[in-house]
Amino acid sequence: MEAAKKILTNIKMPFCPGCGHGVCVKSISKSLENLGYRSKDVIIVSDIGCSGLVDPLFTTHTIHGLHGRSPALGVGVTLGLDNPNKKVIVIQGDGGATIGLQHILEAARRNIDMTLVVINNLLYGMTGGQMSGLSTNEFKEYKHSNDDADPYDVVNLAHQSGAAFSIRVNNISNFTDVLEEAIRISGFSLVELSSLCTSHGMKKISEMKHYIVAEEKLTNNRSVGVSIKRNTASLLDKSKILTPQFTSKINDSIGIVIAGSAGGGVQSAAKMLAQAAILSGLYATMKGEYPITVGTGFSVAEVILSKKPIHFTGLENPKVVMVVTEDGWNKVKNRITNSTKVFVDTKVSYNSTFITKDFLKVGGKKGAALSAVSYWIKESGVFPIEALFKVVEDSKYVTSLQKAIKGAEELRELVYADRK
Numbered sequence: 001m002e003a004a005k006k007i008l009t010n011i012k013m014p015f016c017p018g019c020g021h022g023v024c025v026k027s028i029s030k031s032l033e034n035l036g037y038r039s040k041d042v043i044i045v046s047d048i049g050c051s052g053l054v055d056p057l058f059t060t061h062t063i064h065g066l067h068g069r070s071p072a073l074g075v076g077v078t079l080g081l082d083n084p085n086k087k088v089i090v091i092q093g094d095g096g097a098t099i100g101l102q103h104i105l106e107a108a109r110r111n112i113d114m115t116l117v118v119i120n121n122l123l124y125g126m127t128g129g130q131m132s133g134l135s136t137n138e139f140k141e142y143k144h145s146n147d148d149a150d151p152y153d154v155v156n157l158a159h160q161s162g163a164a165f166s167i168r169v170n171n172i173s174n175f176t177d178v179l180e181e182a183i184r185i186s187g188f189s190l191v192e193l194s195s196l197c198t199s200h201g202m203k204k205i206s207e208m209k210h211y212i213v214a215e216e217k218l219t220n221n222r223s224v225g226v227s228i229k230r231n232t233a234s235l236l237d238k239s240k241i242l243t244p245q246f247t248s249k250i251n252d253s254i255g256i257v258i259a260g261s262a263g264g265g266v267q268s269a270a271k272m273l274a275q276a277a278i279l280s281g282l283y284a285t286m287k288g289e290y291p292i293t294v295g296t297g298f299s300v301a302e303v304i305l306s307k308k309p310i311h312f313t314g315l316e317n318p319k320v321v322m323v324v325t326e327d328g329w330n331k332v333k334n335r336i337t338n339s340t341k342v343f344v345d346t347k348v349s350y351n352s353t354f355i356t357k358d359f360l361k362v363g364g365k366k367g368a369a370l371s372a373v374s375y376w377i378k379e380s381g382v383f384p385i386e387a388l389f390k391v392v393e394d395s396k397y398v399t400s401l402q403k404a405i406k407g408a409e410e411l412r413e414l415v416y417a418d419r420k
């Protein structure tokens with residue numbers, strides 16, 4: 001009895017007469033004292049709600065958190081202290097557990113060395129008895145209209161997330177023993193204690209047994225710092241490794257913009273350009289931009305090719321812009337400066353300084369962007385066009401892609417013919 005005064009103050013419990021929270025508070029303090037904790041070694045983190053009225057009752061350190069967020073606060077305190085001789089106890093109600101369920105799962109997943117006590121009286125007491133996510137359907141029937149949604153099982157959820165120990169206790173005579181067991185655990189422990197809201201819940205505690213969930217105790221064989229890892233396949237496992245087979249004459253970097261319409265193969269052409277560059281020993285990045293409604297409007301892609309690693313993928317002043325449709329033109333025309341080299345389809349726009357070609361005619365609607373890319377590769381000699389042929393050879397559309405690339409070569413022959 002003497003020891004209990006060390007953790008509990010003499011302040012009168014603030015709860016309504018008969019409220020189950022008083023038993024929970026006394027059980028928490030008793031378990032800490034039985035385990036030999038001194039006030040200065042315990043940090044109580046409380047939540048909003050009637051269970052959050054506990055701060056003045058303890059002689060320990062106390063911190064009051066936002067509704068549902070106290071587990072996250074407890075995680076921060078635990079990690080900040082990084083001291084196994086200190087004990088962080090988080091106390092919240094079923095309402096707080098509902099609001100901040102993700103924070104509980106996160107603490108369990110990381111097996112944070114703290115104890116969360118969920119005082120479950122099946123309702124939001126402080127705000128008038130509204131149902132929480134832990135309210136059972138039988139209890140809802142008593143208090144409100146029933147619904148089909150089962151209550152959250154926080155004990156099981158914490159277990160599934162990796163909690164070292166999680167338990168539900170309904171019998172108040174076992175509260176102290178169970179809390180001691182949980183507090184002793186190295187890692188995250190959750191104890192759900194049944195409580196009774198005498199003001200908004202049951203008038204007779206004897207009836208409560210019809211509404212509560214059965215007790216359960218779950219453990220994961222897991223110490224602090226020990227991860228539970230699942231062996232999963234990597235998305236990268238199926239990626240093709242691009243090993244350089246060609247060479248490039250680039251010594252620095254070059255930024256390219258390809259612009260067209262949705263469904264016109266712009267993003268694919270940009271990706272193939274980047275892959276061909278990697279096959280030619282360059283570093284490459286690719287970024288796409290298109291409206292949320294991906295099947296309509298413009299489609300723009302940015303590609304950076306570089307001899308050196310690319311640490312910034314932004315592209316303010318592209319050196320090359322390729323445009324194959326009016327949608328693309330309207331989107332990128334303001335990015336064109338006097339020093340930009342512009343390749344544009346004949347149907348889009350005309351400017352004597354642009355290189356204007358029939359990309360749509362030789363590549364078709366879906367291959368025009370690839371034709372423009374192919375034309376630029378040949379025209380600039382940035383790397384061999386064979387690198388692009390190599391990229392497309394595994395595609396299920398290989399025939400039409402090869403046609404689009406070859407079409408660009410035909411355009412180049414016309415250029416030579418024009419110049420003669």
Ligand code: SF4
Pocket residue numbers: 014015016018019020021050121125126196197198199200
């Ligand atoms: S409202 Fe309910 S939960 Fe809150 S103190 Fe009163 S009896 Fe306890």
